[in-house]
Amino acid sequence: MLVSIDWIKDYVKLDKWPTDKEFCDRMIMSGSNIETISYLGEGIENVKIAKVLSIEKHPDADKLVVCQMDLGKLGKLQIVTGASNLYVGAYVPVAIDGSVVPGPLHGQPKQEGGVKISAGELRGVKSDGMMCGPQELGIADKCAPFMSKDGIWLLAGDYEDKLGENIDDVLGLKDGVIDFEITPNRPDCLSMIGMAREAAATFGGKLVYPKTDCNTLTEKSSDYIDVEVKSELCKRYTARVIKDVKIAQSPWWLQKKLIAAGMRPINNIVDITNFVMMEYGQPLHAFDIRSLAGGKIEVDVAENGSKFTTLNGVERTFDDNMLMINDANGPVAVAGVMGGLDSEIKPDTETVVLESANFVGSSVRQTSKKLGLRTEASGRYEKGIDPNLCEIAADRVCALIDELGYGKVLDGSVDIYKNPENPKVVSARVSRINKVLGTNISRDEMVAILESLEMKVQGSGDDMIVTAPTVRQDILQEVDFVEEIARMYGYDKLPNTLPKLDVKAENSLSWETRRKIRELLCAMGADEIQTFSFINQKIFDACRIDEESWERDTVDIINPMGEDTAAMRTILTPGMLDVLARNYSRSVDAVRVFEIGKVFSKNYIQPEGLPDESYDLSIGIYGKDESFFTLKGMIECMFDMMGIKDVSYIAEPEYGVYHPGRCARVVKVTDKGEEVELGIMGEIHPDVASNYGIGDKVYCGEFFIDRLIEFSSREIQYAKPPKYPSTSRDIAMVVDESTAVADIEKVIKEAGTEILRGVKLFDIYRGIQVGKGKKSVAYSLTYRHDDRTLTDVETEEAHAKVVEALKNNLGASIRDN
Structure with a gap:
């Protein structure tokens, strides 16, 4: 976000303002990340303010004119130009002989160090210099004032007593502009007042809010406009009406602030709404009341397939998830994104309806993405805006219009705010904050820091009951105050000490069991493998898994990278067979491998919750010396190591992936005589082996590690060697x-x-x-x-x-x- 230092000074009162470098350094240390700092008038040398005295046609060129210019004490000059937006009496910037402009000049690439201007002749007529457009003075095309964007810069205001003076001095073009990187959790900083709040707290200054009250007529806004909110995607909608509007060019001080913030000045009404958006972070939109049929505003989702032309002249198609602003006849704006072409402020607009609304950020983000249309307003809504700003921002716009004499404000507003947002109250402990930071900051100092950030602190002793302003949507719990205290106290002041941890780290039983199983299987000559948790559901067909089997009830990925990663695995065996097949295809004669990995199943208890995750063990072997009993022996050794007794192997005549009659369910008989399945093992079905391209007999087993842990015994019982022979x-x-x-x-x-x-x-x-x-x-x-x-x-x-x-x-x- 681009922030003008001069603009920040309007809200922060300090006894002595720091240099720009000191300001940036201190703001960085208090947690504001700065990308760059630049200056509006950088590269401008000896460019003067002049007044157009006369305009005559060039004697030898139809597209050129000869202008006589008044430069005050510097006298009068003659300038030849091709600009078409000039008029007698206009104040413009003039680069005289020897001046330097940052450029680029029209139709030419930008030059390092700028362009030096010299007097000369154009088609035989003397020209003592060059009149400048905004771009030639280093102002980006997108920020060039609307009335000057394709020609000479027509300066707003009366500069009669400034003729011949340097333009960068008169217009304040030496203002520093800082590019702050605003993180998504701090939408309050997407505003000048938000950054001013940070600056005031950093430098111990006073934050001064702008004027928001104004003179109003006895007529009420509700007499002119009716608002109905039909969708919960609109949290608040505030509308005010201004009559007798005079559309004109904005004063330079306002244009300058918008240009510094990276926005193009358009006209006074639009500029004021953009100015307040940058000031408070609350987007606003002005409608010409003539474009609102029936004086009606209705906020509702669009009709599926409906079409609407936005302010930039593009016709767009909408669906029923997109929020729209409608009048009695249909759409007039895309809520939170952009207004409509027919409702924009026009040169003859006389009555304006001002919108200051709050829309759900996720809805605006989806609409903006689908339409491929991102604006300053949509970007702010996406990150979250305080609904309590709506009325304040609307009042500020009205105050500026009244103060500058651009219209007459009607009394009151139409304000639909069904669920007002209240300040959050969060508890924090002084001792806890000091413990986390390794500091010994006093309660009084912490309270002073929080109050400088406009938080109210109550409580006593170690306890602080903090009320955070609604603009601080990131303040949710005690740990958030740790960051606030740390950055304002000074990261450079925090001691370099390691934290003292009273927690004794211990491995979980699950982790320890998995470690022991790995060691045992490796000792028996098996290699550990790891396969992807994502699967293609077609593997179940290759494994002969029944259509109604629980293995097919997978957790599906919403946005898979491809068909092969469309679901989460429910068993490990298909991945095991992939590895065995890869080894077999590379002529590996014998393989013993195992995998301990997570499998995933749907959460049937809480369908909206996260899927269930658990660990399984898969073992796979093949080779001329391997058999069912090799696998069974490995499993029995594991059971012995874990102390699992009373295990039975129950033959299964048919079990999908396994050979009929050559597989067994491995069950544990409980003290109550119940059979609990620990896993399954056996020879892989010949058809399955063929599907994977394996020509040998393959033996696999898969076990539920959680159940193995449940029935394992960590107690080792020792028996004396028998006295008598067997x-x-x-x-x-x-x-x-x-x-x-x-x-x-x-x-x-x-x-x-x-x-x-x-x-x-x-x-x-x-x-x-x-x-x-x-x-x-x-x-x-x-x-x-x-x-x-x-x-x-x-x-x-x-x-x-x-x-x-x-x-x-x-x-x-x-x-x-």
Whole structure:
């Protein structure tokens, strides 16, 4: 935001004003970021103010005129020009012989160090110099006064006693203009008064507000205009009426301030509304009352597909999310963005309706973005404006119009303000602020700082009850006062000390569990991988996931970068298969990998809340030496490390991504006998492996880490080495292919007496020797007694019971050892 130092001085009273450099340095230290400082008249040398005495046609050029100029004590000069906006009696800038202008000259590029002007001849007629347009004196095209933007600069005002004097001295063109970077959380600083408030607090000065009261007629604004607000997107709408308006050029002091702020002077009424917008940060708009059919203003959303021509002459199409200002016949302005072409102030305008409104920032931002139309007004609404400024800003406009004699103000206003915004009250503690800053600032000093920022402080002792003005929308909690105190106290005064932390940092149980799992799996030869959390939902088809399965109920991304990142993953297995397929395609013979990553699911308890996030563990292996039991062994080692007991492996005949009958749900049996699923493991379905381009058998498992933590035991129980020896017996049996290993182990454990201490599977065989549809399964059984050495008879009796149970319950055929 461009801020004129001279403009700031109008509101801040200091015993001694600092130099421009000192001002910038102190403002930076109090938290205002400054990009650059420049000067309006930079590069102007010896350019004078002159008066046009006469204008005659050039004898040898149709487009040129010869002007006689009065430069006061410097005498009279003759200037030849092609400008068409001149008239006798006009006051203009003249660069005489030897003058320097910053340029650029019309039709030429800008030159380093400016352009030196010399006397000469144009088509045989002597010219003692050059009359200057705004651009030639360094004023940007967009800021050139409307009446001078395409020709010579016609100076507003009477300069009869200033003829021949330097223009930069007379017009105050030595004013410094600072470009402040305003952060989005400080919309109050998008105004001269906002920056003046910062300057007054920084330098200990007094903030003086401009006059807002004025003389009014007995007629009321409500006699001329009726306002109806139909949408909640308009927080407040204030309208005032001014009669007997005289459209003219604004006085130079007003034009200068607008130019310094980067705005083009248009005419007195428009300039005053723009001036007050820059002064208070509240956008305003002036309507010619003749353009408001029926004296009606209605604030409502547009009709979908409706068209409207804005002030810049462009016809635009609107939808029903865009807020409009309408009269009895239709739209007259885009709320918060730009007025309409037919409602603008014209040279013959006599009665003006002044709008000072507050619109919801998000609505203005969306409208501005859709239309590709951004203005000073829309930029302010987007960041948020205090609704309480509406009436103040409208009163200020009326006061200026009355003071400058440009019209007569009607009494009162039409003000629709359904939900007034009240000042925020926030508690803060002196001790807490000092602790955060590492300082020992007294309460009185803190109170003085906050009051200099126009905050009211109550309370006593350590407690401060602070009422923040409604313009400070960034003050929400105690920590916000830490910043306010720090920047006004002086960042350079804060001690260089490290904070004392009483908090002992500890790793969470979840983090510690994940660390241990990583260490264990790495020790078993597995490599850790990480895959993207974003997925393409087509992967569920490749993985044979059922259409109605919970895995497909994904959290979708509102603005995905592409189809492959359209949703958040619900399981890790598809990403695991991607990695295994990539390794297989590069001829890697064997792979063991795992991933610990977040999965995401919809929040069904609070649908408007954030999605649920949790950690899963995925393990994937393939290779000639890898099998279902390799994977199962890795998982059992993990369970042993975590102290998870009483785990069952329940065969699943069909489970989407897995091979039918070659996968198992891994469940924990609770003390109440309930089965809680910890995860699933098994051989990947051949069709799925084929979809991923993998030709070998692939084994994967996925587990819920939160459930593993729930059933883990951190207590390590130690058992004494047994005193008496154990003995073992091997048993091999032929059973149906459909018989699950888990069922076999269950029968063995139930039939075994108290001396059965271990059951270990060591072989599975399929082949012609055992017959079609059959398999051979072999176990090693361990027997031991705690109090004595077992006899062969005791062992054989216990073993015989196991054999008998296998035959009776499973129809097993026992093979000879």
